[in-house]
Every structure is written in structure tokens, then in C-alpha cells.
Amino acid sequence: MAGVGSACLTIGLFAALYAAGASVYGALNRRREWVSSGRRAIYCLAALCLVAFAILEAAFLRTDLSFALVAEGSSTDTPTFYKVTALWATQDGSLLLWATLLSLFSSAVLFLTRRTLRDIAPWATAVLGVVAAFFLLLMVGWENPFGTLAVAPQEGAGLNPLLRHPAMMIHPPMLYTGYVGFSIPFAFAVGALITRRTGADWIRATRRFALVAWTFLGTGIMLGALWSYTELGWGGYWAWDPVENASLMPWLVGTAFIHSIMVQEKRGLLKVWNVSLICATFVLALLGTFLVRSGILESIHAFGASTIGVQFLLFIATVIAASAALILWRLPDLRSEAKLDSLVSREAFFLLNNLVLVGLCLVILWGTFFPLISEALTGTEESVGPPWFNRLTTPLALALVLLTGIGPVLAWRKVTPSALRRILLVPVAATLAALAGLLAFTNAADSPASLAMFCFVAFVLTVVAQEFWRGASARRTMTGEAWPRALARLLGRNRRRYGGYLVHAGIAVLFLGVAASSAFLEQRDVRLSPGDSFEIDGYQVTYREATARLGGDSSGTGAPIAFGAVLDVRKDGKHFTLRPSRNFYSSADPSLGTISRFFEGEATSEVDVRWGLRKDLWLAVRPDISALEKPIAEADAKFADTPGDVQALIIAALAERYRNDPPPAAFRAIASPLVAWIWIGGAIAVLGALVAMWPTPEARLRRVRAIYSARLGKELSRA
Amino acid sequence: MDPSRKRKLRLVIFLAAALLLATALVYTSFSASTEASKPSEVQPGQSYEMTGKVVNDSIERDGDELRFRVRDRDGTESVAVLYSGVVPDPFREGREVIVEGELKKGTFVAERDSLVTKCPSKFTKEKEGQSS
Numbered sequence: 001m002a003g004v005g006s007a008c009l010t011i012g013l014f015a016a017l018y019a020a021g022a023s024v025y026g027a028l029n030r031r032r033e034w035v036s037s038g039r040r041a042i043y044c045l046a047a048l049c050l051v052a053f054a055i056l057e058a059a060f061l062r063t064d065l066s067f068a069l070v071a072e073g074s075s076t077d078t079p080t081f082y083k084v085t086a087l088w089a090t091q092d093g094s095l096l097l098w099a100t101l102l103s104l105f106s107s108a109v110l111f112l113t114r115r116t117l118r119d120i121a122p123w124a125t126a127v128l129g130v131v132a133a134f135f136l137l138l139m140v141g142w143e144n145p146f147g148t149l150a151v152a153p154q155e156g157a158g159l160n161p162l163l164r165h166p167a168m169m170i171h172p173p174m175l176y177t178g179y180v181g182f183s184i185p186f187a188f189a190v191g192a193l194i195t196r197r198t199g200a201d202w203i204r205a206t207r208r209f210a211l212v213a214w215t216f217l218g219t220g221i222m223l224g225a226l227w228s229y230t231e232l233g234w235g236g237y238w239a240w241d242p243v244e245n246a247s248l249m250p251w252l253v254g255t256a257f258i259h260s261i262m263v264q265e266k267r268g269l270l271k272v273w274n275v276s277l278i279c280a281t282f283v284l285a286l287l288g289t290f291l292v293r294s295g296i297l298e299s300i301h302a303f304g305a306s307t308i309g310v311q312f313l314l315f316i317a318t319v320i321a322a323s324a325a326l327i328l329w330r331l332p333d334l335r336s337e338a339k340l341d342s343l344v345s346r347e348a349f350f351l352l353n354n355l356v357l358v359g360l361c362l363v364i365l366w367g368t369f370f371p372l373i374s375e376a377l378t379g380t381e382e383s384v385g386p387p388w389f390n391r392l393t394t395p396l397a398l399a400l401v402l403l404t405g406i407g408p409v410l411a412w413r414k415v416t417p418s419a420l421r422r423i424l425l426v427p428v429a430a431t432l433a434a435l436a437g438l439l440a441f442t443n444a445a446d447s448p449a450s451l452a453m454f455c456f457v458a459f460v461l462t463v464v465a466q467e468f469w470r471g472a473s474a475r476r477t478m479t480g481e482a483w484p485r486a487l488a489r490l491l492g493r494n495r496r497r498y499g500g501y502l503v504h505a506g507i508a509v510l511f512l513g514v515a516a517s518s519a520f521l522e523q524r525d526v527r528l529s530p531g532d533s534f535e536i537d538g539y540q541v542t543y544r545e546a547t548a549r550l551g552g553d554s555s556g557t558g559a560p561i562a563f564g565a566v567l568d569v570r571k572d573g574k575h576f577t578l579r580p581s582r583n584f585y586s587s588a589d590p591s592l593g594t595i596s597r598f599f600e601g602e603a604t605s606e607v608d609v610r611w612g613l614r615k616d617l618w619l620a621v622r623p624d625i626s627a628l629e630k631p632i633a634e635a636d637a638k639f640a641d642t643p644g645d646v647q648a649l650i651i652a653a654l655a656e657r658y659r660n661d662p663p664p665a666a667f668r669a670i671a672s673p674l675v676a677w678i679w680i681g682g683a684i685a686v687l688g689a690l691v692a693m694w695p696t697p698e699a700r701l702r703r704v705r706a707i708y709s710a711r712l713g714k715e716l717s718r719a
Numbered sequence: 720m721d722p723s724r725k726r727k728l729r730l731v732i733f734l735a736a737a738l739l740l741a742t743a744l745v746y747t748s749f750s751a752s753t754e755a756s757k758p759s760e761v762q763p764g765q766s767y768e769m770t771g772k773v774v775n776d777s778i779e780r781d782g783d784e785l786r787f788r789v790r791d792r793d794g795t796e797s798v799a800v801l802y803s804g805v806v807p808d809p810f811r812e813g814r815e816v817i818v819e820g821e822l823k824k825g826t827f828v829a830e831r832d833s834l835v836t837k838c839p840s841k842f843t844k845e846k847e848g849q850s851s
Contacts, residue, residue, distance in 0.1 A: 232807075233805070233807065362740075363740075370748050374748075374752065380755075382752035382754050383768055384748050387751065388747060388748060388751040391751075525783075525805065624780070668805055
């Protein structure tokens with residue numbers, strides 16, 4: 001089967017190159033059949049990638065250890081759920097996922113535009129074909145996911161324990177879908193530039209793809225934060241790690257893009273800016289893919305030495321150079337159709353929000369690459385930490401949230417002072433009320449930045465609520481509908497607008513969580529013996545007993561040994577139990593003793609979180625197994641060549657010993673306020689984005705009519 | 720004001736803002752950064768972000784404190800580290816770690832919670848992680 005997979009990739013490479021060549025030839029010579037043939041080659045590529053993906057996934061599911069990739073990243077005792085995810089936990093497998101998603105997205109967009117955009121589409125096909133060819137070339141030439149082992153090993157290495165978290169099932173595919181999705185508008189932008197069709201056609205055709213990409217990328221980032229919070233054992237959700245930054249940067253520029261294209265659609269402005277933004281987004285998406293694989297920056301996601309760093313850099317450099325040249329070449333065709341009338345207008349505020357977003361991205365880009373920059377400038381490698389990022393991004397984030405409230409309610413072109421007063425009266429009043437309330441009843445003033453953020457969030461939420469109220473009451477006066485129905489209809493009939501408002505509300509809520517949890521969390525590190533207790537933020541936490549479980553922990557990660565703790569928590573007469581634990585995975589290192597091998601492999605914290613709308617209590621335990629070191633060493637010496645079942649008995653005895661006479665264990669407890677709202681806000685934003693991208697009935701009707709009239713035209717011309 | 724002057728003014732304001740941001744970026748990053756170094760390079764009297772490998776058989780736990788030695792990635796020179804705070808999950812002998820702190824009386828006294836372990840990433844082959 002591995003041979004079939006390899007063949008699929010090789011044929012796919014040729015299909016991608018053919019697609020690029022045929023569509024360019026067809027476009028230059030006005031031969032429509034060649035263009036169609038190129039498009040069909042992309043469909044064919046998608047089919048080939050799917051077959052390859054299915055073969056590899058099947059190999060993972062049945063743990064075919066003759067596949068090198070399966071032997072490296074999976075094992076027979078890996079739970080089935082994680083066997084599925086193990087495919088994209090490997091370098092080669094994740095490249096295949098990239099290529100597969102790209103070919104599917106490309107096929108979808110080319111299918112949808114097959115009867116429209118006859119000029120631009122062939123060039124977009126060519127661009128997508130070249131990008132796909134690059135990824136296939138990487139796999140065919142250097143990182144073949146279908147490499148086989150001459151002698152299949154008895155057992156695979158297993159999936160890295162840190163990646164055994166439910167979010168890992170969807171987090172990487174979501175990020176990749178986001179990265180890949182932005183290649184669609186990029187390809188069409190290039191097509192528009194080449195054909196000088198720089199109007200809003202390419203934007204209308206790909207706007208929804210940009211929105212889909214944006215949503216997926218955002219969801220992926222949110223899930224990554226959740227993974228960090230609940231799996232990594234340090235209690236934070238964002239560390240300004242290079243790989244995290246790499247995913248945030250294209251998202252920020254992509255956000256700027258989906259705003260500024262509205263200005264081009266409505267007013268014919270910002271054309272150069274839009275094509276530059278989408279090129280930058282695509283380059284940053286490639287950079288994100290590259291950073292995870294290159295090892296050029298120190299990161300917690302440390303990277304293995306990779307063989308494809310140079311190829312990636314060359315490709316990124318080519319894309320940058322080619323896009324810049326193309327934009328400069330077509331500069332005369334990118335003149336604005338109108339002028340900015342007033343600085344108090346929606347387009348002006350969209351421009352401002354764009355500048356803030358791009359500014360944020362530049363700050364993060366600078367900080368991420370600072371080790372390389374400083375080494376180039378001063379000769380010593382220096383780095384900036386989270387405090388630097390926080391200090392610079394906080395003011396920009398504040399400005400961004402404020403703009404989130406103001407931008408969408410301003411009219412296009414020009415806003416009169418009286419209209420401005422009417423729009424902003426209630427929100428400003430609400431903001432001031434929130435400020436007064438926060439100062440009077442909370443200690444929010446301890447952190448001025450957070451206080452400002454709370455006020456701005458109140459402002460945004462009031463603006464959005466006011467817009468919904470206005471729209472719904474207008475419907476009510478006209479149609480006499482009841483409130484819920486009026487609201488639902490309002491949302492359904494103006495999906496882009498009100499979906500967008502929902503996204504803004506979600507982002508505001510997200511920042512509420514960030515501001516509260518970053519400034520007002522309480523954290524304690526303690527060492528406790530059973531019976532001891534400590535207090536954190538009003539919670540009385542008592543270490544009741546130690547636990548030791550063998551074979552199968554509660555969260556289904558497949559860890560052989562889990563030592564943990566049961567803690568009773570009391571607050572205000574309420575009572576609940578937390579059960580954090582630590583999983584121990586066995587090591588494959590043959591130099592270790594038969595028993596110590598079980599404790600010397602990876603170990604991961606399985607934290608327990610009591611989620612709450614007002615406050616989370618987060619608890620991690622680090623059992624001290626040094627007390628077991630002596631008996632483990634003795635067992636190593638005594639039972640050097642015992643069969644598996646006897647080993648199991650010894651491990652059970654050791655676990656028993658830990659349970660009955662546990663040494664003091666180290667605990668980290670974090671009480672962070674409102675942190676759950678980060679993910680609630682994220683979910684609201686995703687919901688809003690779904691509403692905004694869902695095709696409206698009118699649009700569907702228009703499309704059906706267009707197809708019908710095109711057909712009619714064809715018939716008539718034939719007749 | 721006539722339109723062309725207005726445009727010029729806008730451009731100047733915009734460029735000034737951009738310049739200001741750029742200066743802030745450069746200035747703050749150079750003043751807030753910590754030097755990255757290898758164990759063989761650290762000197763007393765300055766704080767460093769030290770990267771190296773944990774020496775085999777050097778980890779000792781002493782109550783809340785953790786003592787271990789870190790050596791150059793490709794070398795044998797090593798320095799003793801005194802660390803307190805949370806130890807990341809993938810921390811092991813032989814693993815590459817990054818720790819922030821200052822050299823005091825021959826011991827690298829690390830800042831609380833500053834230890835970062837480069838985890839054997841999803842893209843590292845498992846075997847490499849263990850043989851190193």
C-alpha cells in the first residue's frame with residue numbers, strides 16, 4: 001500500500017504542474033478547453049491526495065509498523081482516538097494534510113467559479129497548482145510519508161504524550177485549514193493583478209473563503225490556547241511562543257484583509273492595500289508552517305532538525321519577490337475609484353483598524369524574530385520575553401477593541417455630528433456607568449490597562465446590543481413581529497452585518513476574559529502531605545489522599561501509570577473535589593532497568609479544572625516519586641529479566657506503596673477570574689462568523705438566476 | 720485647507736506615527752531583552768537566558784528547590800543551576816532547556832518559574848530525543 005501512496009503523490013505532483021501549465025497556456029491562447037482541463041487536473045489532484053491520505057490514515061488505524069511514520073509516531077497501545085491524530089503529529093504526515101486540504105479547497109473554489117471569472121480563474125488555478133506542486137515536491141523529494149522499514153519493529157514509539165489531548169484532534173487540522181484557506185484569495189488576487197481585472201470581482205468570489213479561513217485559523221488558535229491551559233501544566237493559555245505567534249500573525253493580517261476588502265467592495269478604495277494584505281497573509285501562513293519545521297527559533301515546541309527548511313525559505317522568498325514585483329508592475333491599474341471623503345466615516349475607521357492590526361502583527365513579527373535580528377545587528381543573540389510583548393501589545397489591543405465598537409456603526413462616506421451623537425450617546429453612557437461601577441465595587445483600578453479594557457468591552461457590547469435593538473424594533477414596527485422572531489429574522493436577512501456584530505461582541509467578551517485573568521489571577525505553589533490544606537482566593541483546599549492508577553487513566557490517554565491526588569475544596573459552604581494527576585509513560589531506552597523504564601519516560605500533568613463563569617480553580621500535582629527510587633532500583637537489580645506479567649505485579653506493588661505512604665507532593669493552584677469567557681467569547685465569534693458566511697437566500701437566488709441565464713445564452717447562441 | 724495640503728498633512732501624521740511605533744519597537748526590545756548564552760559563556764553580574772543540555776545524573780531535588788547542571792549543547796563545560804518553581808513536564812536529563820537567571824558565586828541562580836524545556840516536539844523523532 002505504501003507504494004500506492006507514493007505513486008499517488010508522484011502522479012499528484014505531475015497533475016499539479018499540468019494544471020498550472022495547461023491553465024496558463026489556455027489563458028494566453030484563449031483556449032477554453034485547456035483551461036477546463038487544468039481545472040480538472042486540480043480535481044484529480046484532490047482525489048489523489050485523498051487516496052494517499054486514506055492509505056496513510058488506514059495504516060495508522062491498523063498500526064502497520066512497516067510504515068516508518070507509523071512506527072515513529074504511533075504504537076499498538078496508543079488509544080484509537082490518538083492513532084487517528086498521530087498522522088498529523090508527524091512532519092511528513094502534516095505536509096500531506098496541508099496538500100490534501102489545499103487541493104480540496106482549490107477544487108471547491110474552482111468548481112464554484114467555473115462559470116464566472118473566466119479571465120481570473122485560469123491564473124488562480126495556476127497559482128494554486130504551483131503551491132500544491134511545492135508541497136508535493138517536498139514530500140516526493142525529501143519527506144515521503146510513505147517511507148517503509150525493511151524490518152517492521154515489534155512495537156512503535158507511540159504518540160508523544162503531550163499531544164494526547166482531545167484538542168489535538170482538531171487543533172492542527174483547524175490551523176492548517178486556516179493557513180490553506182488564505183491561499184485561495186491570494187491565488188485570485190494574483191489572477192486579478194495579472195489580468196488587470198482589479199475591481200471587486202475577485203473579492204466577491206473569494207470573500208467567503210477568506211472568512212472560512214479566518215474562522216478556522218481563529219478556532220485553531222483558541223483550541224491551542226485551551227490545550228496550553230489544560231495540558232501543559234503551567235496554567236497559562238498564551239506564552240508568546242514563536243509557534244503561537246506564527247499562527248496569530250496571519251490571523252491578524254487576515255482580519256485586516258476581511259475588513260479592508262469591504263471598503264474596496266463598497267467604495268473602490270484601498271486596492272493596493274488589499275492585494276498587499278492578502279499577499280502578506282499568505283506569506284505569513286507559509287511562514288507559520290515553516291517555523292514549526294525549521295528550528296531557527298528557540299521554542300517550547302522545539303523542532304527536530306528538519307531537512308526542508310531551505311526549500312521553504314526559497315519558496316517564501318520567491319512568493320514575496322513575485323508578489324511585490326507583480327503589485328509594482330500593476331500599480332497603474334490599482335488606482336482608487338474614489339477619495340476618502342471624511343475621517344469620520346466607516347472607511348476611515350476601517351483603515352485605522354487595519355493600521356492597528358498590521359501594527360500588532362509587526363510588533364509580534366519583530367519580537368518573534370528578535371533573536372535573529374539582534375544577532376545580525378549586534379552579534380549576540382538576545383530575546384524578548386512575554387513582558388515585552390504584553391507591554392507593546394496592550395495599548396494596541398485596547399485601541400483595537402475600541403475600534404471594534406466604533407467602526408461598524410459609522411456610515412460610509414461621512415457621518416454628521418448629530419448622527420454621531422445619536423449613535424454614541426447610549427454606549428458612552430454605559431461605558432461611564434461601567435467605569436463608575438468598577439471603581440466603586442471592585443479592585444479593577446489596580447490594573448489601569450484592565451480597567452480600560454473592561455470599559456471598552458462594555459462600550460462594544462452596548463453598541464452591538466443597541467444595533468440589534470434598533471434593527472429588531474424597526475422590524476417590529478413594520479411587521480408587528482414578536483421580539484424573538486424579529487431578532488431571528490433580522491439576523492437571517494442581514495447575515496453579513498449582524499453576523500459581523502456578533503463576531504465583534506465575541507471578540508470583546510474574549511478580551512474581557514484576557515484582561516481579567518491576566519491581571520487578577522492568584523497563584524500558589526505548595527507542598528502538601530495528605531491531610532494538609534492551604535487557602536487560595538477564598539478556596540480552602542485540603543489534600544485528602546494520594547491515588548495511583550495503573551493502566552488507563554480517566555481521560556483516556558493510554559498512560560500506563562498515573563499518580564495523582566484527591567483534594568477537597570470548600571468555599572462559602574460549597575464543596576467539590578478535584579482530582580489532578582500525573583501520567584508516567586514508559587521509556588524505550590534499553591540502558592534503563594526493567595522497572596525504572598516505566599517511570600523514566602515522558603510524564604505529563606493531567607490538571608483538573610473547576611470551570612466557572614466567575615472564576616476557575618485550576619490544580620496541577622507533581623507527585624514526588626523520589627521516595628520510590630530505592631525500591632525501583634532494587635527491583636531493577638532483582639528482576640532484570642522478568643516476564644511482563646511479573647513486571648506488572650511489581651509496578652502494582654510500587655503503586656500500592658505510593659498510595660499508602662505518599663511523600664509530600666507539590667501542587668500548583670491557580671484561581672483566575674473570568675478565564676472561561678475567553679473561550680465563550682471565541683465561540684460567540686465563531687458563531688457570528690458562521691452566520692456572516694452562510695449564503696443568504698437572495699444570493700442563492702441570484703446565483704441560480706445567473707446560471708440559468710448563462711445556460712439560456714448558450715442555447716440561444718447555438719440556435 | 721485645500722485638499723492636496725490636507726493629504727500631505729495626513730501622510731506626514733501617518734508617517735510620524737509609524738516612525739514613533741518603529742522607534743518604540745526597536746528601543747524597548749533592545750532594552751528589555753536578555754542575552755542568550757551557553758553555559759560556558761555566562762559571567763557574573765549580568766542576567767542571561769541560558770540554553771543548554773541537562774547533564775546526566777545531575778538532578779537533585781532539595782525540598783522546593785531543584786539543583787542540576789547544564790552543559791553546552793555540543794561541549795562538556797557545565798554550570799550548576801539552582802532553580803525553584805514549576806518544572807515543565809518534559810524536563811529530563813539530557814534534554815535541552817532554557818533558563819533565565821544570573822551567575823552568583825559559581826552557581827547560576829535561576830529566576831522563579833523561568834525554566835523552559837524544549838519538548839521533544841511532535842516533529843522530532845522519538846529516538847533522537849532519547850539518545851541525546
